[in-house]
Amino acid sequence: MDSNAVDITQTRKHFIILDGLRGIAALAVVVFHFMEWVFSDFSKNFIGHGYLAVDFFFCLSGFVIAYAYDGKIQKLGMIEFFKARLIRLHPLVVLGSVLGLLAFFLDPFSSEANAYGIGALILLFLSSLLMIPAPMMEERAFNLFGFNAPSWSLFWEYIANIFYALILSRINRAILIVLLVLAAGTLSVVAYRAGNLLGGWAGNNFWDGGARVFYSFLAGILIFRYNLIIRNKFGFIALGILLMLAFVMPVLTWSWLAELLVALIYFPLLVSLGAGSTVSPRLKAVCEFSGNISYPLYMTHYWAIWIFGHYYTSVKPSMREVTYVIIGGVLFLILFAYLAMRFFDIPVRRYLNQKRVSSIKLKG
Numbered sequence: 001m002d003s004n005a006v007d008i009t010q011t012r013k014h015f016i017i018l019d020g021l022r023g024i025a026a027l028a029v030v031v032f033h034f035m036e037w038v039f040s041d042f043s044k045n046f047i048g049h050g051y052l053a054v055d056f057f058f059c060l061s062g063f064v065i066a067y068a069y070d071g072k073i074q075k076l077g078m079i080e081f082f083k084a085r086l087i088r089l090h091p092l093v094v095l096g097s098v099l100g101l102l103a104f105f106l107d108p109f110s111s112e113a114n115a116y117g118i119g120a121l122i123l124l125f126l127s128s129l130l131m132i133p134a135p136m137m138e139e140r141a142f143n144l145f146g147f148n149a150p151s152w153s154l155f156w157e158y159i160a161n162i163f164y165a166l167i168l169s170r171i172n173r174a175i176l177i178v179l180l181v182l183a184a185g186t187l188s189v190v191a192y193r194a195g196n197l198l199g200g201w202a203g204n205n206f207w208d209g210g211a212r213v214f215y216s217f218l219a220g221i222l223i224f225r226y227n228l229i230i231r232n233k234f235g236f237i238a239l240g241i242l243l244m245l246a247f248v249m250p251v252l253t254w255s256w257l258a259e260l261l262v263a264l265i266y267f268p269l270l271v272s273l274g275a276g277s278t279v280s281p282r283l284k285a286v287c288e289f290s291g292n293i294s295y296p297l298y299m300t301h302y303w304a305i306w307i308f309g310h311y312y313t314s315v316k317p318s319m320r321e322v323t324y325v326i327i328g329g330v331l332f333l334i335l336f337a338y339l340a341m342r343f344f345d346i347p348v349r350r351y352l353n354q355k356r357v358s359s360i361k362l363k364g
Contacts (some may be wrong), residue, residue, distance in 0.1 A: 003294070015064075016284060018274040019291025020236045022060060025053035026294035030301050030333060034326045037309045038319075043251040050247045051198050054153045055263040058213045059271050061157060062220020065164055070224065081357055086159050091348040092155060092299040092305050095340060097128035100147030103303035109310035112139055131155050135203030138327045140306075142203040145355055149302050152201040156213040168218075173225050180222055183215035184264055191260040210277040212263070219268045230269075236283045239274055249278045296345055297337035 032050025041050035075082050101121075105113050116124075120136070127134035128147045133155060137146035145151035168176070190211040191197050200209020222228070234242075246262050279287050308329060312322065 012160065016279045016287045016291075017236050017239060017277050018060060018271065019294075020279070020283075020287030021239060021270065021274050021290075022057070023287075023290025023292075023294040023297075024240050024243055025056050026298045027334075028244065029159065029298060030305075031326075032358050033249070033302065033305045034308060034329060035306075037312050038322060042339075045251075047247050048251045049249055049255075049259065049262075050223075052246055052259060052262055052267075054200070055197065055212055055216045056243070056246075056267045056270070057153065057158070057166045058157070059220040059223075059267045061160070061273065062217035063223050063271050064220070065161070065217075066221040066224035069164070073165060073169045080242050080356070080360065081165050085158075087294075087349055087352045087356065089154060089157070091345050091352075092132060092296060092340070093148075093151060094129060095303070095344055096148035096151065096299040097125060097145075099300060099303040100306075101125055103307055104147060109307065109311055109314045115139070127174070131158060133203075133206065135206075143201060144203065144206065148299070149305075150298055152209060153213075154256070155210045155298070156200065160213050160217045164217075164221075168221060175220075176218065176222055176225065180215070180218045183211070183218050186211045187215045187263060189259055190338055191256045191263075195256045195337035197256070197263060199261045216263060216267065219264075220271060223268060223272055223275070228268075228272050230272045231276040232288070234273060234274055234277050236279050236287055239270065239277060242273075243270055244300060267345075292341060293334065293337050296341040297334060300337050300340050301333045304329060304336075 016090070028047060028050045032045075032047050032053075035045050035047055036042070036049075039045040039048075069081065076084075107113075113121075124134055124136060124146055126132075128145050128151060131151065131154065132146075133144040133152070134146070135142035135144050137143060140146045140149075141151045143152070144155065171179075187197075190199065190208050194205065194208060197208075197212060199205030200212055248268060249258060249262075252258070308325065311317075311325075317325070
């Protein structure tokens, strides 16, 4: 879900509104994760389609990766490309895993930790650090990554990056369209079979995540390569509202079809519009903050969601109390994400990038 450019693209145009939209999508995910504990029936959940934010992330990522690396990855080299992507993404994978492990032991509303031996915990933690799916925790619905559930989409992001470097960066536009058609057909089958586009996060729906990234990542690349950027004057607020409509649309009998159309058409359209719109000076800082905080928020919030879920199921608070807890929890997690970004992610990435640049100079 990353869309920040790396060293070789720092002088190029930055899509500020897309940054802002990415932040809105990350916030929608956090709210959805709180609300799904309260309303397991998504038809009663005002943000019952919040999980579609991941498809938006995948599409946005495909667009930005193509923008940043098309025509340059051969000169940069695949090894340096993978290093750059790991430096951008993995520090928060590590932090999210550590936070998940700590919360697993310190959660005052759960005794889950007592059910696992030291060997199993080490295996689960290492799998989380190394992004190796391990759907072993039954009480956590066999999440691919029990200590930090959102890592499932980062796993598929990594797979997409590998395919980009090895294959997608080398193929022409005609072949890309053929692949996109195949991906659209695959995603349609998944949506119809499952009845939604929720899958990808657990052992029993693992391949659904592949179908979701397969289409959306390719769609993002296609938008860049065919220059399908739509110039417009919508601006950040209007496009933000349009994005939110996808997350708050009602859950109905034919929702699988609505979700499919959102992923196939609506999100690529929003990426095209976001790339072609301009932000007013007074909202530029908002978009920049929203974009900067999006990935840290996405990767550092789920430890608190588990604690909230165990609190909700064990204490059974009133709806009024739950409302206050969720509002306070969202605000706290935004602050927490900012601190994680400011004092961990940025310093670690700066250090690792300096080491990478020094290594390149020595080789040169």
